[in-house]
Amino acid sequence: MSDPTLLVLASLAEGEKHGYAMMEDIQRFAGVRLGPGTLYGAITRLEERGWIRGLESDDRRRPYAITGAGRQYLEEQLATLDQVVKTAMRRLRPA
Amino acid sequence: MRSLVRWAARLYPAAWRARYGEEMEALLEDVGPGGGDLWDVLRGALFMQMTSLSFGKILAGCTLAGVLAAGVWSLAQPNRYVSTAVVRISIANPATGGPADLEETMGHMQAVQQDTFSRSSLASIIVQQNLYANERNRLPLEEVIREMRTRHLRMQSVNESGTAFVVSFENENPAAAQATLRAIVSSMAEHDVRVSKRQGNGTAIMEVLDPASLPAQPAGPNRMLAIGGGLGAGLVLGLACGAIWWITRRKGRRSIMRIGGFAGAGMALGLAVAFLIPNEYVSTAVLRTADGSRLPSTMAEVMSEDSLAAIIRRDHLYSRDLSRSSMHDVVRKMRDEYIRLQTVQVRPRFKGAAFTISFRYSDRVVAQTVTRDLVTRFLTITGEPLSATDVIDSASLPQEPIYPNRLSMAVLGTVAGILLGLGVSLFRLAKLATA
Numbered sequence: 001m002s003d004p005t006l007l008v009l010a011s012l013a014e015g016e017k018h019g020y021a022m023m024e025d026i027q028r029f030a031g032v033r034l035g036p037g038t039l040y041g042a043i044t045r046l047e048e049r050g051w052i053r054g055l056e057s058d059d060r061r062r063p064y065a066i067t068g069a070g071r072q073y074l075e076e077q078l079a080t081l082d083q084v085v086k087t088a089m090r091r092l093r094p095a
Numbered sequence: 096m097r098s099l100v101r102w103a104a105r106l107y108p109a110a111w112r113a114r115y116g117e118e119m120e121a122l123l124e125d126v127g128p129g130g131g132d133l134w135d136v137l138r139g140a141l142f143m144q145m146t147s148l149s150f151g152k153i154l155a156g157c158t159l160a161g162v163l164a165a166g167v168w169s170l171a172q173p174n175r176y177v178s179t180a181v182v183r184i185s186i187a188n189p190a191t192g193g194p195a196d197l198e199e200t201m202g203h204m205q206a207v208q209q210d211t212f213s214r215s216s217l218a219s220i221i222v223q224q225n226l227y228a229n230e231r232n233r234l235p236l237e238e239v240i241r242e243m244r245t246r247h248l249r250m251q252s253v254n255e256s257g258t259a260f261v262v263s264f265e266n267e268n269p270a271a272a273q274a275t276l277r278a279i280v281s282s283m284a285e286h287d288v289r290v291s292k293r294q295g296n297g298t299a300i301m302e303v304l305d306p307a308s309l310p311a312q313p314a315g316p317n318r319m320l321a322i323g324g325g326l327g328a329g330l331v332l333g334l335a336c337g338a339i340w341w342i343t344r345r346k347g348r349r350s351i352m353r354i355g356g357f358a359g360a361g362m363a364l365g366l367a368v369a370f371l372i373p374n375e376y377v378s379t380a381v382l383r384t385a386d387g388s389r390l391p392s393t394m395a396e397v398m399s400e401d402s403l404a405a406i407i408r409r410d411h412l413y414s415r416d417l418s419r420s421s422m423h424d425v426v427r428k429m430r431d432e433y434i435r436l437q438t439v440q441v442r443p444r445f446k447g448a449a450f451t452i453s454f455r456y457s458d459r460v461v462a463q464t465v466t467r468d469l470v471t472r473f474l475t476i477t478g479e480p481l482s483a484t485d486v487i488d489s490a491s492l493p494q495e496p497i498y499p500n501r502l503s504m505a506v507l508g509t510v511a512g513i514l515l516g517l518g519v520s521l522f523r524l525a526k527l528a529t530a
Contacts, residue, residue: 019118020125035132036100036122037139040115044143060121 004034004042005051009066009074012052018061019043046070100128106140108147153340154333161329162322169321174313175265178272180280181305183259184287200258203290203299208250209383209449210286211279214240214488217248220282224275226266235494248279259304269310276307293385293485335513342520354516361512362505369504374496376459378466380452381488382473387438387448394436397472400426403434406468410461434469449487459493466490 011017011025019039027033034042043064046052051070055063066074104119105112126132184204210216217240221227227239234242247265252258264279266272284301291299342350384390396402403426407413416425435453452469456462467490474484 019122023122023126035135035139036104036119036126036128037132037135037137037142039122040119041139041142044111044115060117061125062118 002030002032004038005046006074006077007032007034008039008042008046009051009070009077012064012066013071013074016055016063016065018057018059018063020061022064096130096133097123097128100133100136103133103136103140106137107143110147111143148340150337150341153337154330157333157336158326158329161325161327161332163325165321165325165328166318168325169316169318172316172321173267175267175315176269176272176310176312177263177265177314178269178276178307178310179261179263179305180276180303180307181253181259181261182280182283183302183304184299185258185302186291186299203287204258204260205449206290206383207283207286207301209381209487210290211283212244212248212250213381214491216282216286217243220275220278224271224278226271226275237491238494264307265314273307273309280307338517339513342517342524350520353520354513357516357519358509358512361508361510361515363508365504365506365508365511366501368508369499369501372499373457375455375457375498376462376493376495377453377455377497378459378462378490378493379488380466380470380486380490381449382452382470382484383449383487384484390438390448390450393473393476396476397469398430398434398436402472403429406465406472410465410468412456412461412465452490455497459496463490463492 007026007030008022010029011022014025017025019036023034023039043052047054047064049069050067051073052064052066055065057063100123101120104116104123107116107119123132128136184200184207186200186203214237218236221231221236221239221243227243230239230242249261249263251261253261262276262279262283264272264276266275280303287299287301339351339354342354400423404422407417407422407425407429413425413429416428433455435455436450437453438448438450452466452473454462454466454469456465470486470490474486
């Protein structure tokens with residue numbers, strides 16, 4: 001799984017995080033290092049679609065949180081992925 | 096590296112930077128960016144710029160680019176200076192002592208012009224004046240002379256009776272333009288004497304009313320016209336790019352792939368067709384006869400089936416065509432499609448006539464050989480020979496093919512492909528909207 005939008009949503013599902021924290025988290029749980037351009041490209045798209053929102057902050061490092069719509073989208077995507085993973089695993093098992 | 100990446104982050108659109116700029120900067124401070132991050136930020140900036148585009152921005156950008164490109168191009172072009180001279184020709188009628196018939200004067204002047212502008216005459220002027228040094232390094236002299244004759248050298252009648260002419264020559268150097276025009280006017284005077292002797296008409300007097308001028312102001316290039324052209328081209332390009340952007344924004348990557356695919360296929364098809372078509376070369380010769388009244392019958396004899404069949408057999412032409420069709424058909428094809436006879440000037444009351452013979456073929460040496468054969472036939476024809484016929488320009492050896500223009504065909508194929516891709520994408524969008 002290397003879709004940056006899904007990775008960001010998965011990271012924010014745990015709780016609010018700013019950009020650098022998301023980057024570190026994603027690298028830890030998915031083994032993927034998102035570059036700054038890729039990360040902020042995904043954040044821009046997700047915010048435009050209303051799946052995440054930026055929180056008020058006095059710091060330059062603005063934290064983000066997943067929205068209800070974002071959570072629902074993530075669940076749908078993970079269900080599809082789960083179906084694919086289960087089917088593939090079943091097919092890989094020796095008859 | 097950090098300052099480079101920070102510079103790259105400034106390439107994002109202003110609206111995006113207003114919203115995310117500070118956060119991105121803080122992130123860059125935290126991560127300590129490397130070379131991979133620089134590329135990542137550059138790619139992100141490009142993507143954001145693409146997504147923040149609008150039809151108006153694309154149109155304005157392309158138009159501005161067209162104007163700038165045309166402006167830079169026109170400034171890179173050297174100034175062109177035109178030197179002009181005015182000459183008048185008058186012929187005394189030996190019988191009456193008065194001025195000769197107008198038609199005769201005009202005919203005389205045209206003969207002088209043909210001789211002065213002939214290949215050999217212009218070649219000696221080019222070498223003597225050391226003109227077109229760069230062009231002569233990369234082009235055959237034949238091409239350079241054609242360029243000089245068609246683009247830089249002019250002769251125009253200035254009075255109603257057509258006996259006074261403005262001769263002009265254009266060059267990047269005003270002094271060279273003047274010196275060359277002086278040489279051309281001298282050459283005209285020499286040919287004037289020769290034509291008088293040859294045609295046996297009255298004493299021709301060529302007067303130089305205005306000697307070759309030294310141009311002070313450039314006559315070109317027309318920079319405003321070039322910028323106007325750039326504006327028009329930029330607008331057309333902007334409309335095309337705007338249409339592509341509008342469609343791809345609605346159907347994303349699939350539309351880009353489709354339009355790109357059609358454009359690539361169009362270019363490949365254009366190139367394939369262009370490379371399948373064999374090169375064709377044209378050799379040309381210019382002849383002049385003192386008696387134009389016999390020209391039609393002589394032309395008919397030279398172009399007769401027997402005459403052309405003899406050339407076909409001698410030069411082994413059209414062997415593939417001959418294996419499939421009769422000599423009669425091949426001769427007709429050669430006469431209708433490959434040979435061109437063009438009368439340059441026949442005046443009702445002036446007996447002389449000049450004409451060009453050209454032959455088109457896939458081999459440049461054969462094209463020259465056949466043109467030479469045709470010229471020889473004109474000179475040695477037995478039926479009704481042309482009187483006092485001379486060769487102004489002998490059969491040329493073409494250097495470059497005149498057909499096909501492969502670049503044009505590839506561009507045409509690409510443009511057709513883009514238009515087809517746009518059409519298909521629009522059709523699919525309309526179909527989706529209806530559904």
